[in-house]
Amino acid sequence: MQLFIGLRTLCVYGRHVVLLSTADTEAPEEAERHTQRRGLSRRWTISSPKETSPVGHGWNLYVVDTVPPITLYQEMVEYSQRYAETNPQGLSLRHLLSEAHLLLRSSLLESSEHRQASEGARKMAIQTQREELEEAFRQNCAQLGDSFSRGGQKDYHLALPYYRMSGLSVTEVMSRNRPLPGSPHSYGPGFLFYLKNYLLEETDQSLSQEDADEVTRIFSQSEPSMLVSVCASPCMMNVDPAATLQILQRLEETAGEAVPLTITMATMMLRLGNMAQYTELMERHSEMLLVYGFIEEPRLLLHAGGGKRPQVCPTALAGQLADSQPGLLVAAMVALHENNKVQLEPADHVFKELGCESSLQVDFWEAMLMASSQDAVIQELLFRLASVYIDRLTAGESPTQHKSLKSADDLISCCSHYGALYPWLTILNPAHASSYQHQEALHKLQSLLCGPSLSIGNVAPLLESLSEETLWGFSLHLLCATRRGQYGRSIERLLDRCPQAIIAYANHQLQDKHMALWWQKLLPELCSRTRAAADNGVLLGALKETLVVVAMETSPAEFLELLPDDGSASYFLPHLLTCAQRHLPA
Structure with missing residues (x-):
């Protein structure tokens, strides 16, 4: 651009550059004379403003054709080969490739804009040109x-995005990075x-045996500590x-025994069928x-969803544990959840994939209830477990012969819920x-209803x-009625259905602020019912026990007011005497 003296404006259109510059109208001799005169008098005089020539100046218009991007890129590639031959790891080669990348x-951005604004044959031509650009870009x-993959420690991580943009498969990338024989x-x-980032991805694409074996050899030579993750x-x-x-056995001999390594070796034995x-x-x-060990490497137990498999899936080892060591599987899944390695819904899907949704999945929920401290998770688990217990009760015989890992007594002793x-x-x-x-289902459901956490309104x-x-x-x-505070109605229903349990119910439920229900509700109910069935020994026994409690908790005057008008004095007199003796001054 230095040759275009007097450049005023510049614009680019496609592969054309348009330049507009001014042209001086003075004769060369006159211009030179003016220049010399100005140079001689610059030190001694202040030049006055020059009047504008009535003729003005002229204009020069230039249209320059640029080299097509593909052609320029090919020239840059040819030029880069010289650097590759002399110094393949030099910065000059990388800078040239980066300029070609830009x-x-x-x-490509320009072709996208032109394609949107074009129609017909021109649009097809632009599309063809774009395909050439995309291929060159890849x-x-x-x-x-390749440059960053073989480079030093400074910018080696840039190999990952460039290989991703290239569209190369992992097999192709491996073939480009194999050391030459004897190198x-x-x-x-x-x-x-x-390669590590590729292996850490959750994908449904599996390497062939040849490529997978090569990956194992690569890490056994370059980074053995990654073999378990690999x-x-x-x-x-x-x-x-x-x-x-x-390879794993050699690693154990050199690096020592480690739990994740042992589990990985066991997985290989499982695949070989050596039980x-x-x-x-x-x-x-x-x-x-x-x-x-499973917390350190969760993928030994389950694989997160990816590609066509959006859900978390169990590994073959997880399936074996479900059959042979269900307690270990449940404990591991609980630990993974509590360490934020898996969420509740994906964990449920794992048990469904294993065909254990009616057995081990419930054991998992019970174990989660013991371990979790998140209120939202606890309430969700309580509702799920109550639903399962009710389903088991309404189904009659249990649909599975699986014995729960925790009995009702175990849960009562080790779980506060x-x-x-x-x-x-x-x-x-x-x-x-x-x-x-x-x-077991009945006792567990009753235990939840007796516990402090289950919301009665939800269940x-x-x-x-x-x-x-x-x-x-x-x-x-x-x-449920008792938990809702419906003690009066509960007393009536219990006397109707099972009066043998009324005293045990009253001794446990009618305490403290509910103590008055002994004489306000229970005593009148028993008097009324024994009057109608005087030969009912259960009711008479319950009435006697109730009078003992009432005599201990009321004054003689209050006790007399509670006695029925048609009651037998000989029956109530011993209890009245007991009440009076308690209130005699010492």
Whole structure:
């Protein structure tokens, strides 16, 4: 541009550059004379403003054609080959490739704008040109990826985005980075960084056995500490388990025993079908240490969704644990949830994939209830468990013969959300009246209703499906009414259905601020019912126990007011004397 003297404006249109410059109208001799005169007098005089010539100045218009981007890019590639031959890791080569990259990106943006504004044949021509640019762009990204993959430690991470933009498969990237036979150079840090990121991705694309075995060899030579993560990657499903096991055993000999490494070796034994060696490896460590191993590398147990598999899926090891060590599987899933490695819904999907939605999934919820401190999660689990227990009760016999990992007594003793069963419930729960699974479901549901955490308002609609015809069904409805504070109505229903339990109910429920219900509600009800059924020994016994409590809690005057007008004096007199003796001055 230095040759265009007097440049006033410049614009670009496509591959054309238009320049407009001024042209001086004075003769060369006159212009030179004026210049000399101005030069001689500059020191001594102040020049006056020059009057504008009536003729003015002229204009020069230039139209310059630029080189097409593809042609310029090809020339830059040819020029870059000289750098590649002399110093393939030099900055000059990288700078030239970067300039070519910017050229192609700007050309692609420009072609997008032109394509939107064009129609017909011109649009087709622009589309063809764009395809050429895209192919050149991918080629340039691959070259930049190669440059950064073999470079030093400073910018090696840039190999990842350039290889991604190149569209090359991991197999193609591996072939571009293989060291030449006899070459002293190993795999570059940029290539290892790209490969590690690829293996950490959750994808449904698996490497072939040949490529997977090569990946294992690469990391065994370059970064052995990554072998566990490499083997746990979902894209390594086709790796040769026998060859990988040998590599892992050598790693154990050099680096020492580690829980994730042991689990990985057990996984390879499982794939080989060697159950004896698998069991021996899994028994090396305690269950708690194995859980820590799964926390360190969760992909040994489950693979996160990716590609066509949006859901979390269990591994083959998880399936084996579901059959042979269900307690370990549940403990590991709880630990993964509590360490933010998996959420509740994906964990549920894992158990459904394993076919354990009616057994181990419920065990998982119960274990989660013991471990979780998040109120939202706790309320969700309480509702789910109550629903499951109700379904098991309404289904009659349990649909599964699976024995729960935790019994009702276990949950009551180690989980604060399960309350101890109220004493009066034992009277309403006849022993051996149903199957073990049915009794466990009943006791767990009753325990939740006796506990401090379950919201009765949330679970009451679910209980409507349970009939009160059975004593256990009646006990659940009575629990709900009691939790809602409906003591008067509960006393009436209990006297109608099971008067044997009324004193146990009153001793437990009618305490403190509800103590007055002994004489305000229970005593009148018993008097009325014994009057109608004087030979009912259960009611008479309950009345006697009630009078004992009333005599202890009221004054003689209050006790007399509570006695029925048609009552037998001989029956109530001993209790009145007891009440009076308690109030005699010492």
